[in-house]
Amino acid sequence: MIEHLRPAVRAMSGYVPGEQPRDGAFVKLNTNENPYPPSPRVFDALRDALTADRLRRYPDPTGVHFRQMAGRVLGVDPDGVLIGNGSDDILTIVTRAFVPEGGLIVSPTPSYLLYRTLADLQGARFQTVPFAADWDLPEAWPLEQAHLTFVANPNSPSGTTVGRERLQRLAAELKGPLVVDEAYADFADDNALELTKPNGRSPGVIVSRTFSKYYSLAGVRFGFAVADPAVVRELLKVKDSYNCDVLSLTAATAALEDQDYYRSLRVKILATRGRMTEALARLGFVIPPSQANFVWCRRDDRPVKPLYEELKKRCILVRYMNYEGSGDGLRITVGTDAEADRLLEELVGLV
Amino acid sequence: MIEHLRPAVRAMSGYVPGEQPRDGAFVKLNTNENPYPPSPRVFDALRDALTADRLRRYPDPTGVHFRQMAGRVLGVDPDGVLIGNGSDDILTIVTRAFVPEGGLIVSPTPSYLLYRTLADLQGARFQTVPFAADWDLPEAWPLEQAHLTFVANPNSPSGTTVGRERLQRLAAELKGPLVVDEAYADFADDNALELTKPNGRSPGVIVSRTFSKYYSLAGVRFGFAVADPAVVRELLKVKDSYNCDVLSLTAATAALEDQDYYRSLRVKILATRGRMTEALARLGFVIPPSQANFVWCRRDDRPVKPLYEELKKRCILVRYMNYEGSGDGLRITVGTDAEADRLLEELVGLV
Numbered sequence: 001m002i003e004h005l006r007p008a009v010r011a012m013s014g015y016v017p018g019e020q021p022r023d024g025a026f027v028k029l030n031t032n033e034n035p036y037p038p039s040p041r042v043f044d045a046l047r048d049a050l051t052a053d054r055l056r057r058y059p060d061p062t063g064v065h066f067r068q069m070a071g072r073v074l075g076v077d078p079d080g081v082l083i084g085n086g087s088d089d090i091l092t093i094v095t096r097a098f099v100p101e102g103g104l105i106v107s108p109t110p111s112y113l114l115y116r117t118l119a120d121l122q123g124a125r126f127q128t129v130p131f132a133a134d135w136d137l138p139e140a141w142p143l144e145q146a147h148l149t150f151v152a153n154p155n156s157p158s159g160t161t162v163g164r165e166r167l168q169r170l171a172a173e174l175k176g177p178l179v180v181d182e183a184y185a186d187f188a189d190d191n192a193l194e195l196t197k198p199n200g201r202s203p204g205v206i207v208s209r210t211f212s213k214y215y216s217l218a219g220v221r222f223g224f225a226v227a228d229p230a231v232v233r234e235l236l237k238v239k240d241s242y243n244c245d246v247l248s249l250t251a252a253t254a255a256l257e258d259q260d261y262y263r264s265l266r267v268k269i270l271a272t273r274g275r276m277t278e279a280l281a282r283l284g285f286v287i288p289p290s291q292a293n294f295v296w297c298r299r300d301d302r303p304v305k306p307l308y309e310e311l312k313k314r315c316i317l318v319r320y321m322n323y324e325g326s327g328d329g330l331r332i333t334v335g336t337d338a339e340a341d342r343l344l345e346e347l348v349g350l351v
Numbered sequence: 352m353i354e355h356l357r358p359a360v361r362a363m364s365g366y367v368p369g370e371q372p373r374d375g376a377f378v379k380l381n382t383n384e385n386p387y388p389p390s391p392r393v394f395d396a397l398r399d400a401l402t403a404d405r406l407r408r409y410p411d412p413t414g415v416h417f418r419q420m421a422g423r424v425l426g427v428d429p430d431g432v433l434i435g436n437g438s439d440d441i442l443t444i445v446t447r448a449f450v451p452e453g454g455l456i457v458s459p460t461p462s463y464l465l466y467r468t469l470a471d472l473q474g475a476r477f478q479t480v481p482f483a484a485d486w487d488l489p490e491a492w493p494l495e496q497a498h499l500t501f502v503a504n505p506n507s508p509s510g511t512t513v514g515r516e517r518l519q520r521l522a523a524e525l526k527g528p529l530v531v532d533e534a535y536a537d538f539a540d541d542n543a544l545e546l547t548k549p550n551g552r553s554p555g556v557i558v559s560r561t562f563s564k565y566y567s568l569a570g571v572r573f574g575f576a577v578a579d580p581a582v583v584r585e586l587l588k589v590k591d592s593y594n595c596d597v598l599s600l601t602a603a604t605a606a607l608e609d610q611d612y613y614r615s616l617r618v619k620i621l622a623t624r625g626r627m628t629e630a631l632a633r634l635g636f637v638i639p640p641s642q643a644n645f646v647w648c649r650r651d652d653r654p655v656k657p658l659y660e661e662l663k664k665r666c667i668l669v670r671y672m673n674y675e676g677s678g679d680g681l682r683i684t685v686g687t688d689a690e691a692d693r694l695l696e697e698l699v700g701l702v
Contacts, residue, residue, distance in 0.1 A: 001555050001582050004498070004527045006451050014588035020409050028408070037403030050397055052388030055602070056567040057379070058371050085436055085572075088591050096472060097360050101452035121447060121589060147355070176355050204352050216407040219597035221436075231352050237365035238472060240439050246570035247598050251406070 008123040015117035018319055027342055029333040030319040032294050034216035038251070039261040045254035049247055059246040062236065066253045070224065073256050074193060079229040082236065085243045087183055087210035087223030091118055094179055094206055097238045099124045099147045106146040108137060110157060110323035112181065115150045130325065135160035135288055137170065144173045152181040154188050157321050157331040159290030167192055171202040179206045184292035186214035187266065196226045203228055213293060214262060215255045220248040269293050273334040279344050283351050298329040307350055314346050359474040366468035369670055378693055380684040381670040383645050385567035390612040396605035400598055410597040413587065417604045421575065424607050425544060430580040433587065436594045438534055438561035438574030442469055445530055445557055448589045450475045450498045457497040459488060461508060461674035463532065466501045481676065486511035486639055488521065495524045503532040505539050508672050508682040510641030518543055522553040530557045535643035537565035538617065547577045554579055564644060565613060566606045571599040620644050624685045630695050634702050649680040658701055665697050
């Protein structure tokens with residue numbers, strides 16, 4: 001039957017996610033999970049949801065309670081919120097809605113590797129635009145005819161951000177929608193939510209968010225999009241009716257409600273990020289200013305792949321990434337202070 | 352931005368799932384949930400899984416523990432098992448793997464309405480083949496060139512089944528894969544799993560299963576496919592890396608392990624099905640022999656839509672379905688005995 005696969009699928013090597021060792025001995029700094037527990041309210045809400053009726057019945061297809069909570073906490077229109085089985089589901093839904101076979105998807109590079117996979121799966125072309133030297137977008141954007149443009153902001157692997165005005169200008173120049181992938185925006189100074197609101201709306205902007213990073217809920221799979229309600233009505237046709245389960249909806253709603261708890265985690269993570277960045281710089285790493293919960297570590301004096309391998313032998317997992325045209329580096333999650341210390345101790349002996 | 356949607360998406364009206372009232376007053380017999388609680392082991396396993404590390408970390412992308420359990424319980428190769436966020440996710444993955452834009456998807460009719468939506472989303476054509484008068488497949492299958500053929504078995508809305516030999520012959524005639532959608536097979540006398548096994552394998556057969564019906568877990572969203580491991584390796588490229596969350600994997604694995612519990616529910620549901628079928632027949636409904644947890648109720652003497660509406664006014668929700676070319680009917684879930692009695696009491700006054 002392999003011969004009957006779509007050629008685009010057959011040719012794919014498949015997206016390779018970060019390693020997820022089941023062995024608890026690893027210090028896991030490779031997939032940007034939050035090192036701290038989810039809010040106690042999440043546990044309470046999940047325990048309350050473990051009833052026969054909640055489990056045996058279908059969940060709410062559009063997540064009304066979550067959308068109302070998001071509306072309240074984020075100041076957006078609940079009808080402009082689309083729920084997703086993680087933000088990767090959101091990115092897939094948007095791709096299937098706007099990109100025909102043979103269409104064009106564009107993203108700055110280096111950035112999130114999944115965008116290319118989404119293009120491959122859709123049978124679309126994928127083209128990249130290199131970031132400027134300061135990790136801003138180039139002054140002139142060359143591919144405004146794209147069916148869909150993804151900008152991860154903060155960007156992965158760099159952790160850097162592009163200003164809101166620059167995104168607004170890009171959205172105005174583009175023919176198709178601009179997806180601002182804000183998986184890490186909760187750690188940043190600013191975000192693009194304002195661009196989705198009626199006052200000063202950029203109609204082509206779709207903001208994507210996840211609960212896997214800031215909200216410490218990678219295990220339950222939940223993300224959402226914020227966009228013009230007219231766009232969300234169309235995206236609802238593309239999403240699977242029951243893409244989000246009752247427990248992830250419950251967990252996400254409870255987490256969103258407990259902003260104070262997560263703000264206290266954010267203070268800790270940003271403090272550790274500052275300390276890690278300074279210490280890694282002292283060890284000779286070149287690190288762009290991060291507004292995310294990870295840092296992108298490169299070196300001018302030696303290859304970094306051996307460092308990744310040595311760290312792995314010592315049960316510290318970081319993400320090694322190698323981008324054609326812009327070279328390689330280690331993307332290291334900001335963990336707890338103890339995890340950062342452990343990493344730094346090992347690196348001192350390696351560089 | 353609406354003007355930039357793919358024309359296929361813009362033209363869609365969108366799949367309309369069964370109503371999911373949040374009001375607990377309804378006797379809910381419209382979307383074929385199991386009326387009994389999930390296994391106590393499911394609750395135990397879920398409670399144990401509510402730890403900070405399980406929630407904050409990414410889940411296992413391929414669901415190794417679940418696949419090993421499925422291998423043991425179902426006697427299949429764990430490498431031939433693909434995990435899905437509900438079986439609708441499985442059907443989407445298979446569609447995206449095998450069907451190009453402009454391709455052809457075929458299904459018998461009347462059957463599961465989602466198949467047409469999947470074709471629309473993929474920009475593919477959808478053609479149907481009417482069931483024979485006895486709800487078997489027609490002797491000669493006219494559309495063997497399809498990129499993908501879906502046969503729901505037991506079928507919805509009829510509850511009827513097609514024999515394994517007939518499916519095997521169909522698979523041999525088809526050019527593309529045959530997806531045997533076994534959402535309800537756990538309630539039936541037979542299934543097509545044997546066709547996926549090395550001895551006597553039909554290489555094009557992909558069996559799809561769900562935990563939403565038999566396993567009382569519609570709320571957590573979990574399904575899986577069983578196929579040739581070489582096919583599953585390709586389907587893994589198409590599925591989202593983290594399509595299944597840690598709690599649904601936990602619940603499904605625990606449920607699958609407790610076969611005794613679910614066999615005892617099955618005995619009850621099949622007994623109620625028999626009683627409901629007899630009583631509904633006495634009230635003048637024409638009902639094909641069901642091997643699922645629902646019955647398809649039609650009448651020769653009057654339209655059934657007013658019955659659906661009257662029942663809804665009385666807080667009993669059944670599924671009204673109307674198929675072009677084969678008419679309408681009520682698809683009624685087999686609930687508890689008390690729910691069946693409530694339904695029958697109301698119907699006595701209505702027909």
